[in-house]
Amino acid sequence: MNLLTKAARGTQDVLPADSYKWQFVQDIMLKEAELYGFKEIRTPAFEHTELFDRGVGDDTDIVQKEMYTFNDKAGRSLTLKPEGTVAAVRAVLEHGLLNDGIPLKLTYITPCYRYEKPQSGRYREFFQFGVETFGAASPAADAEIICLATTLFERLGISNLSLEINSIGCPECRQAYRGALKKFFEKHREKLCSTCTDRLEKNPMRIVDCKNLECQKIVEDAPNIIDFLCEDCEQHFKDVKNYLSESKIDYKINPKIVRGLDYYTRTVFEFVSSSDSNRSLVCGGGGRYDGLIEEIGGPATPAVGFGIGIERLILLMQSQGIEIPKPKRCDIFIATADKTAQTKALHLAKTLRESSFYAEIDIVERSLKTQLKYADKINAKFLLVLGEKEFSEKKAEMKNMASGEKFIINLDNDFLTKTKNILSD
């Protein structure tokens, strides 16, 4: 297969055999978000590169080595968005949406791009569903977002997911924690992996979620962020937990969930799949980011949100054997025995389609017999055969393909009503 007929690395076609699954999932997500009061926002595929340098953080892997950055013809540096939040924040600020009143609740499904080595559930183009609440500092906002995520998974039929939460405090309490961590890990410096020795200076918090087994062993005895929360942050976390308990949402506190960037504050959460041995992250990036909006030039505004990768979600649903409703079946196939009948068939099909029935006719000039085979192949519910005889007698037989039951239909005035009745049964 040559380059011309090959999708670019890390990208994927969603074929008709699968697209209905996407429709199903996206539909549920948007509808559920709607019930929580989130309105859809659509942002462009690319933004000014500076936005992500600033918003995602230019010391992250994403910005340092994974962005699709290019110059347009006027020499502007643009970047395909590597995640959804920052673009949404930009749009909020640009259009002054916060002036419409708070809270501002937005949802989106958007393609994201990261130059990474593809593997299972990881693509260079992937689709992210996200929700963001702006202007709400209350723990109720955190809880509402988590609650939405929980219901979503339920609606999709996903089980064996566990919710893990943590609080990483505000910049003030984090400073104390960071100091304590540094002091602690300093003692174990020579046992840490090489990336973690680097982290020790730049970002000791990231050592806490290092996957290296040696590091993890050390982390076990490391100080816990929760012990360093200031009074306000502690109360906030306590309230979030309270809301969750009151809503009967199970959660586990995982002190190892941290975030590398400064604008993340307080609540962080993840949904991990416990069905298979290797815990896979389904919904990362969930949490509060009270510092972000100010970081990219807006007024200090609290915000919470989360993102889900749709590819991963569908993968998970498949691994759990969740049945996604099959796409709509053809209601009726109108077979035609000759050219005249064929001309009229389109009109009849049009009439039915206007009433929202899924009707098909022969458009490849097959023999009648082959048309019937085709009707069977596409799993049509009903069959209508039209020819000279039918038009001279002004009536035709409509057959239920599964039962073989036949109905006589008049082809003139009451065609639609009669057909509708049979089809709707």
Add this chain to the structure above:
RNA sequence: GUGGGUAUAGCUUAGUUGGUUAAAGCGCCAGUUUGUGGCACUGGAGACCGUCGGUUCGACUCCGACUAUCCACCCCA
């Protein structure tokens, strides 16, 4: 970026110690006489065996590089 596996029709695969026109199932297209499908039978289309180079009289088969793909790490959705 690091490590490992794989590469033959649309799909799933076979291909014997290198030896002529590369095989099967499924799918696709059509036929099995006249206007009613599913089953069965018959036929047909469809592959420069991932690419390039090497070894050889001869390579789908052996060697090398590249590319793609899958899996894991990293990171994350």
